[in-house]
Amino acid sequence: MQNTINKPANIGTYHESDVLFLLKDLSDIQLEDSAVNRELQIQSGGHYSESLPIEYQPPKEYVDLFWKTLMEYKQKVAVCVGIVAEQIYQLKGKNAILVSLARAGTPVGILIKRYLKMRYNVSLPHYSISIIRDRGIDENALHYIIDKHPNGTIQFVDGWTGKGAISIELTNACQDFEQKYQIKLDDTLAVIADPGYCTTLYGTREDFLIPSACLNSTVSGLVSRTVLNDKYIGKDDFHGAKFYRDLFPDDVSNEFIDMISCEFPFIAEEAAEIASQMSQEKIETGFLGMEDVKRIQAEFAIESTHFIKPGVGETTRVLLRRVPWKILMRDPSSPFVKHILMLAEEKGVEVIPYPNLNYLCCGLIKSVKEKQE
Known part of the structure; x- marks a missing residue:
């Protein structure tokens, strides 16, 4: 069966003891295209997973801001x-x-694994696999x-939630998997931050900056976004990704992992106490962020909710990887949006004060189809 073909890929700069990537190595294939070309393909019916954005390499000021932010918020991230x-x-x-x-969930999974090793002296298996909006999860990886852990219980992990597209994708994928194979999986997504109220398993619901959202592959083990392109991925293959070895000097x-992990001994009691309190509460989801998204869609006459990316993490991604149109900002004085203001200025993107927002900010993607017509 496919399991004899596939094995963890020897990609990335993380230690094997931290994570195994269940991905097909596509490092030798030219998959990158400019943001404008990719946007045009995506908005003309192509899928974002068929190609890759060119990795944005930030200026020194931006990297300095990453380190400054990390120093300021490492303990907050560790607590979450x-x-x-x-x-x-x-x-x-x-x-x-x-x-x-993969990929935003990978550093978070490593941190959770490291925390539990420190706190309970257990070393949980940790794999990184691909899920793609509108295409589902990598069933070969599952x-x-x-097969490797017949008595184990899978816990899916990601970095944060935006409007909940991946949470919904995961739920649908788990339902499909159960129908096909009669194997029931828990679709609850564990995240550091859940500002969209999309899951019951989170560290905080505050929309704050997780420093690993600031950078691309250089804070994610030099692994690209995942790829699902029929030219390179057969039906028995894992989804694909690239290993950006040329970026070693910037990795x-x-x-990042070590800096957060060093905080764990100091915050463990606090984290355990908060987690214990949360276990006594009835936690609701409600996907509250979609209310913001639908209002913004109507107000700005935006064709699809796919063009609206709420939250600090998602707004950062719009500026790093897509063709941004406008940034809506609830509180420009927040320390969590300094990097967004810096990127917006660098790219000439308008920032609009928008106080009536559940999230700190929201990135709007430009419709490039209209420009071409």
């Missing part, structure tokens, strides 16, 4: 990681298998994990 890790351990114990959604992936 600890809270979600404690909840996972309460729910699933030593049988948990961490399955992070089969690999289930800060393990420094």
Whole structure:
């Protein structure tokens, strides 16, 4: 079966003891295209997963801001990681298998694994696999994990939520998987920050900056976004990704992990206490962020909600990888949006004060189809 063909890819700069990537190595294939060309293809019916954006290499001022932000908020990130890790351990114990959604979930999965090793001296398996909006999850990767760990319980992990598209994709994928294979998976997504109210398993619902959202592959093990293109991915293959070896000099992936991990001994009691309190509460989801999105869609006459990306993490991605149109900003004085203001100025993107927002900010993608017509 496919499991004899596939094995973890030897890609990325993370230690094997931290994560195994269930991805097909596409490093030798030219998949990158300019943001404008990709946007035109996506908006003309193509899919974002068929190609890759050119990796944005930020100026020194921006990297300096990353380090400054990390120094200021490393303890806050550590507490949020600890809270979600404690909840996972309460729910699933030593049988948990961490399955992070590449690529934003990968550093978070590593941090959760490191926290639980420090706190409970358990070393949970951790895999990074691909899920793609409108295309589903990598079922070959799931089969690999289930075959390796027949008694384990999968816990899906991501970085943060925006409007909840990936949470919904994951739920649908788990339902499909159960129908096809009679294997039931828990579709609850564990995240550091859930400003969109999309999951019950989170560290915080505050829309704050997770420093790993600031950079691309250089804080994600030099691994690209995941790719699902029929030219390169067969039906028995894992989804694909590239290893950007040429960016080694700029890689800060393990420094980021180590810096947050060093905080764990100091915040463990606080994290455990908050997690314990949360376990006594009835936590609702409600996908509140979609209310913001629908209002913005109507107000700015935007064709699709796919062009609206709420939250600090998603707004950052719009500026780093897409063709941005406008940035809506609830509070420009927030310390969590300094990098967004810097990127917007560099790229000449209008920032509009927009106080009536659940999130701190929201990125709007430009319709490039109209420009071509």
